[in-house]
Amino acid sequence: CEKTQPTQIAVPIFMFAGGAIGNLIAVIVLSGSRQERKSSAFYTLVCGLAVTDLLGTCLASPLTIANYMDALVLRNQRVCEFQSFVLLFFALTGLSIICTMAAERYLAICCPYTYHRWGVGRRFAQKFLFFIYISHVFFCFLPMMGIAESQLQPSGTWCFIDWRTSEPVATAYSVLYGVVSLLLILGTIVLNLAVCGALLLMRRRTVQRPVTTGSVRERWRALSSDAETQMITVLVMTSVVVLSCSAPLVVSNRLSSKLYDHKADLAAIRIASVNPILDPWIYILLRRSLFRRLLGLSRKCSSTRSISSPTQQIDLFHSDMRxxxxxxxxxxxxxxxxxxxxxxxxxxxxxxxx
Incomplete structure (x- = not known):
């Protein structure tokens, strides 16, 4: 056991370093953006998600590392309850922020009148983030108040609420937590599909109309700008990462109440731990300067293909009429x-x- 301990502790240390450094770089990159971007609601939500991932990594990982060094750390009930609260809170908060980002893009594209009437901006997003934090702190603090029981999992490396309890109140809480998480996942998927479908439908209608319809083309040009395309790309990629990492934990723990498999639970929590490591690199790699270069290259390739055929047709037409x-x-x-x-x-x- 002593020989394998350095190898085992290297994994949580590497994950802690990757999550902390990545999210810290993401926060620095986001803070260096232009002032007009900082005033947008989407930018505020992205910053909120980066800060949430950073806090979650800094609060959860040190306890896991300390437990690898001393197996008695998580056997302390207070420490076990605190780690359970951290995992519950940051998992649910991440899903809520992603769903809010999808809802913000849906209102901005599909319901612009409602978007402007509600005054969705930086302050609105900050207030909503504050509401998410306060409500989730209260909801995830209920197990520490005796509603549910937090216990050390069979692997001995992490603590979570007991999903397999027979007490009615604890069972109701675990079911409610799972249902809320599942609804957030489904809501994010539906909103993302609605946004992408609305953009494709608008593009199709714009292409089918003649060139004289300036208003429609102006609207599509505004929606397909670099900033809008970047927002949609960041939203879709972040949603895929968050949902892929969070869904196994929700599904595994709901199924484990009937068919218990501690190995599946351990794999699910490890996959969930990868989420704060991957999220920040989406913001870093898809920052405005790099995204403009990639988008410019794609537009140049598409424009050269589309321009080559019309020029040939015009030359042939003139040659016939000479x-x-x-x-x-x-x-x-x-x-x-x-x-x-x-x-x-x-x-x-x-x-x-x-």
Missing amino acids: HDHVFTQLMCNASVITQLPAVTKFSRQDAEKL
Whole structure:
């Protein structure tokens, strides 16, 4: 056991360093953004998620590392309850912030009138983040007040509430926590699909309409700007990471109440621990400067493909009309321009005979 201890403790240390450093860099990158971006609700929610991941990593990982060094750390009931609260709170808060980000983009794109009427901005997002924190602190603090029991899991490396208890109140709390988490996951998926569907539908309608519809094209141009595209990309990628890491813990613990498997629970909590490590790199890699370069390259490739075919058609059209230029000018002077296609066809036939 003593020989394998350094190898075992290396994993939580590496995860703690990756999560703390990554989120700290993400907060620095986000704080260096322009003032107009800082005033947006989406930017405020992204910063809130980065700070949440940073706090969750700094509060949960040291206890796990200390427990690897001394197995009696988490056997203390108060310490066990505190780690259970940290895992409950930050898992649920991360899901809530992601769902709020998806709802903000849905209102901004699908319901712009409601978005502006409610005054959704930086202050609105800050107030909503405060509401999320306060409500989740109260909800996740209930097990420490005796509503549910926190216990050391069979692996001996982490504490969580007892999902398999037979007490009605504790069972009701665990079911409520699982239902709320599941609703947040489903809500995020539905809102993201609605946003992507609305953008695709708007794009389809814009392409089908003639070029003279300036208002529709102006709206699509505004929605498909660099900032808007970046927001949607960050939202989708962050949602995929958060949901992929959080869903196994929710599903595993709900199924474990009937079919207990502590190995599945351990795997689920490890997957959930990867979430704060991956999240910040989405903000770092998709920052505005790098995203503009990637988007500019994609637009250049698409524009060169779309421009090449129309130029060829225009050259061919002019080459066909060169032989009929003199005859067409005479017909225009004779005020019979309405018969130009028929006469042009006749002139080509005569030219071929000659």
